[in-house]
Each structure stands twice: as structure tokens, then as C-alpha cells.
Amino acid sequence: MNSGVLAGKTIVELGSMIAAPFATHILQQLGAEVIKIEPPGGETTRKLVRGGPSGSYLAFNRGKKSLCLDLQSEAGKEIFARLIARADIVVHNLSPSAARKLGATFADCDALNPDIIHCHIKGYGAGPLAEEVASNPIAEAATGVMFSNRQDGRPTRLGPSYHDQFAGCYAAIAVLTALLAGDRAKREITLGLYETGLHIAARDLLGVQLKTQILGRAETEPSAEFSIPGYGAYETRDGRWIYLVMLNDAHWSKFCTATGLPADPALAGLRDRRRARPQVEALVREAVAGFSYDALAERLGAQGVGFTEILSTDRVMEAPQAQAPGKASTFGFEALSFLGPDLPLPGLVRDEGLDGAPPLLGEDTEALLADLGYGPERIAALLQEGAALRADPGQELWARPRVKEATPG
Structure with a gap:
């Protein structure tokens, strides 16, 4: 048993891209077991770089288990139900309509497990846009960040998806709070990406209100350096x-x-x-x-x-401070080697499994099905009918650059 503060907790993730996977990455580093449920095609970040896993996938899915299910099939729904009945926490960032279609709403999960903590990271919280889909750049645009970040005069998104990652942090805080409170009323967590953006923009939003009331006009800082010379x-x-x-x-x-x-x-x-x-x-x-x-x-x-x-x-991880003990873990993935930054709370993170690689699609499907009580014949049937899928270890993940042959002469 590891010493992470969430050791013994099982989290089911239905996540794509960054917000939910980042939240469960934090919780996994704190000791929880994370079972990542993916559709037959895999989640989006598995295919973003030359047809294969991206930096986001490698960074935020380390040490998780992959269970590949067709949740639109009856057998897939049955497997999901068994898993939820035994889990402690569910984290997902499905759209509201997709959550209802796949049976992953709080009401669905609560019916299967009255003790489940359910965290839904969605585009918008309660309000007129509650059913709408939003992504990181939409949150930036709607909360003032993009207006101030310009290239050649054109508003543009920030490079990293910070709003997604902030939402993941808030989700992890909410899950830990629910565990600490032990209050059934705290088990249903809904977090909007837009509302996350509002909260992290609070300084600027209140700053412009302040200047409007003092100066009689709206005035924002003309640059990210606050117009301070030498900054x-x-x-x-x-x-x-x-x-x-x-x-x-x-x-x-x-x-x-x-x-x-x-x-x-x-x-x-x-x-x-x-x-x-x-x-x-x-x-x-x-x-x-x-x-x-x-x-x-x-x-x-x-x-x-x-x-x-x-x-x-390419130089960041070479810095002496980044190389100091407790900052990052080395892990291998498909014959490649990576140095991944760890959660910067060394006294709280797990003491084993930090070097765990991200899973192949369906890498743990058979083992997890067996753990859920399915026998060998039923597992074989589930794989045969496509309700569940297992990893193909021989599949080439990334398309390699073509090497031009030298021209004779």
C-alpha cells in the first residue's frame, strides 16, 4: 500500500482532453487508483501528434488504468454499472447531453452507488448557458483574458490550456472537500469552465470596476506588464x-x-x-x-x-532546480523515455507508482473485467462483440517521418 493520502480510493474517469484528466491526474498522484474509461476510438489526446498520443496524454494520464468500453451497448452499460457500484468517485467532463446519453449523470451514478462522489466539469454552470458546450479558448474569450492577449492586434488564446487546468484543480479541491466533509449533500459537484474563468479573472474584473468608479471610465492595463517600465x-x-x-x-x-x-x-x-x-x-x-x-x-x-x-x-527540464529530487519522475512509454513533473506536494503524494506510464488504449480491460467478476468465457464474448476492447501492443502509435532516400549521382 502506498502512502498517498488517497490510497485505497477508486476513481472512475470519463475524461477527454484536459480538465477531467488533469483533475484525476492530481488525485492519482495523491494515491488514488484511477480507471480511465475510453470509447473504442480512445479519448481525443491519444491521436493529436502524428496520429498518436500528445504531450497532454503523456503528462496527465500517467499511472492510470484504461478500460475501453462501448457505453452505447447494453453490455458496455452493464460493465459501467458494476464499476460505479464499487467506485468511490466519478470525474467527467462530458457535455450535459452526452452525460445523459451514456448514463453518467449524478442521478444515474447515485442510483447505482448512494455513496458515490460525482464531479462534472462542464462548459457552464447553472444559468441560461447551462446546456451549452464550452472549451478553454471560449472561457478565455468570455472572461476577458483573450481581449488583452493579442498578436498583431488580433485577440488570441493563451498557449497552454490554463483554464482547463484550473478547472481540474478546482475539481480536485471539491472532491477532497467532499471526502473530508462526509456529507451526502456535498457528493454532487458541478463545475463550470466559464465560472472557473470568472474566478481566476477576479483581479482584473474588480480592477476595471474600481477604475471605472474612481476615474469615471473603464480603463484596463494596456499590457501584461502593468505599464511599469523595466518590467x-x-x-x-x-x-x-x-x-x-x-x-x-x-x-x-x-x-x-x-x-x-x-x-x-x-x-x-x-x-x-x-x-x-x-x-x-x-x-x-x-x-x-x-x-x-x-x-x-x-x-x-x-x-x-x-x-x-x-x-x-526543450530546456526547462534541464535546469538545476527542475533536476532537484522530488520534482519529476522518469517513465517509459513505447520505447521512449520521458521526464514528467510531479505534483509539487512531496509530503502528500504517493511514494510508489510515480514512474507509471500512461496506459495503452484498453491495456487494463481484461484485468478490470475479471476484477468485476466476469469469467474468462464472458470476457472473451464481451471482447468479441465489441462491448469492451483490449490493447493492441503491436500497434504503431505515431506515424514516423519518412526518410528521403539519397538520389544517386
């Missing part, structure tokens, strides 16, 4: 990028000392620097460009200036 990305002499955090006058003073900029009383105050923004930005760019990254980092570190190098994703 942002700058290029060093050797072509590397550094991010500086200069929020106040003390930060500015330390930066000037570190880089040798003369103390200018006219720029000592933040309001002064904001009024002289173009001048200050030019000073910072020139100062940074006068040093190699390593030389500047040494000077800034000595003065206590907040900074870091802006790393490309």
Missing part, C-alpha cells in the same frame, strides 16, 4: 532573454546599482518612470544589452533583483 523581457548581448520584475522604487534602485546606471533623481519614483516610459525602456534595453546573460545574472543576483532566463520548453 518585462529584454535581450542580453549574447542573444539570450531575461525577464525582469521591477514593481517598485527599491527594485529600480537595485537594478541601477547592478548594471551601473547612474542614479537619476528625475526617475527615482514610479510615477516619474511611468511618465518617462520610452526613456526608461530605452535605458533598460541598453543596460541589459551591455552584458552577457551570465554576467548580468551574477550582478542582479548579488543585488537581489528579481529575474530569470526565458527558457524554451
Whole structure:
């Protein structure tokens, strides 16, 4: 038995893409057994990279078990019912209509298991859009994030699906709260992606309300750097990028000392620097460009200036801090090796199984069916009729790039 705080708990996941799989990834790292139910074609992230599993699948499905079922078949529904009757928690992000069609609503699961904790991550919570479908970029667009994030003047989504992952975090919090409360009324959890977006945008939403009432007009920050000169990305002499955090006058003073900029009383105050923004930005760019990254980092570190190098994703896991014990686990998947970041709560996570690979589609189908009480002949029949599917270990997961043959001559 592992030492994770959720050891002994069984979670059934009907998840696709990120929100629900991310929630159960957290709960799995805390010690729970996660049984991932997938349709015959597998969930979406299994086929996003050259026809095979994507980074999302590899990152958020480590150590889970895969049970591949046709939930539209009567036999598939029977298997699902047996599983729910024995589970502790259900987490899914099906659309409301799909949840009803597949028999995965709270009412359906509660009828099978009166003690089940049921968490539904959906597009919208209660309200006029409750039946509508929403995804991560829709949540960004509807809650103000996308309006401020632009490329060439065009509103665009953020790179990572942060709203999905925030919703997954909130779902994990809700499940843990329900377990802690032991209150039957807390077993039905509904979480909207849109409402998640509202909550994480609260600072900006209240900030614009504040300025509207003080200034008499709506005013948002013109940039993600809060219009503070010296707060942002700058290029060093050797072509590397550094991010500086200069929020106040003390930060500015330390930066000037570190880089040798003369103390200018006219720029000592933040309001002064904001009024002289173009001048200050030019000073910072020139100062940074006068040093190699390593030389500047040494000077800034000595003065206590907040900074870091802006790393490309292929370099992130090479950093000494990322390589320190307890940060990530190595796991193999289809003859490939990966280093996956772990939940950053080392005192709470499981002490075994962190190096578990994501499952192949239906990899655990036969074992789980046997555990549910099906005999060998019935399992064979279920596989034969397509109500359940098992993994094909010989299937090539990713299409390999074609190697051009050298042209003679």
C-alpha cells in the first residue's frame, strides 16, 4: 500500500482532453487508483501528434488504468454499472447531453452507488448557458483574458490550456472537500469552465470596476506588464532573454546599482518612470544589452533583483532546480523515455507508482473485467462483440517521418 493520502480510493474517469484528466491526474498522484474509461476510438489526446498520443496524454494520464468500453451497448452499460457500484468517485467532463446519453449523470451514478462522489466539469454552470458546450479558448474569450492577449492586434488564446487546468484543480479541491466533509449533500459537484474563468479573472474584473468608479471610465492595463517600465523581457548581448520584475522604487534602485546606471533623481519614483516610459525602456534595453546573460545574472543576483532566463520548453527540464529530487519522475512509454513533473506536494503524494506510464488504449480491460467478476468465457464474448476492447501492443502509435532516400549521382 502506498502512502498517498488517497490510497485505497477508486476513481472512475470519463475524461477527454484536459480538465477531467488533469483533475484525476492530481488525485492519482495523491494515491488514488484511477480507471480511465475510453470509447473504442480512445479519448481525443491519444491521436493529436502524428496520429498518436500528445504531450497532454503523456503528462496527465500517467499511472492510470484504461478500460475501453462501448457505453452505447447494453453490455458496455452493464460493465459501467458494476464499476460505479464499487467506485468511490466519478470525474467527467462530458457535455450535459452526452452525460445523459451514456448514463453518467449524478442521478444515474447515485442510483447505482448512494455513496458515490460525482464531479462534472462542464462548459457552464447553472444559468441560461447551462446546456451549452464550452472549451478553454471560449472561457478565455468570455472572461476577458483573450481581449488583452493579442498578436498583431488580433485577440488570441493563451498557449497552454490554463483554464482547463484550473478547472481540474478546482475539481480536485471539491472532491477532497467532499471526502473530508462526509456529507451526502456535498457528493454532487458541478463545475463550470466559464465560472472557473470568472474566478481566476477576479483581479482584473474588480480592477476595471474600481477604475471605472474612481476615474469615471473603464480603463484596463494596456499590457501584461502593468505599464511599469523595466518590467518585462529584454535581450542580453549574447542573444539570450531575461525577464525582469521591477514593481517598485527599491527594485529600480537595485537594478541601477547592478548594471551601473547612474542614479537619476528625475526617475527615482514610479510615477516619474511611468511618465518617462520610452526613456526608461530605452535605458533598460541598453543596460541589459551591455552584458552577457551570465554576467548580468551574477550582478542582479548579488543585488537581489528579481529575474530569470526565458527558457524554451526543450530546456526547462534541464535546469538545476527542475533536476532537484522530488520534482519529476522518469517513465517509459513505447520505447521512449520521458521526464514528467510531479505534483509539487512531496509530503502528500504517493511514494510508489510515480514512474507509471500512461496506459495503452484498453491495456487494463481484461484485468478490470475479471476484477468485476466476469469469467474468462464472458470476457472473451464481451471482447468479441465489441462491448469492451483490449490493447493492441503491436500497434504503431505515431506515424514516423519518412526518410528521403539519397538520389544517386
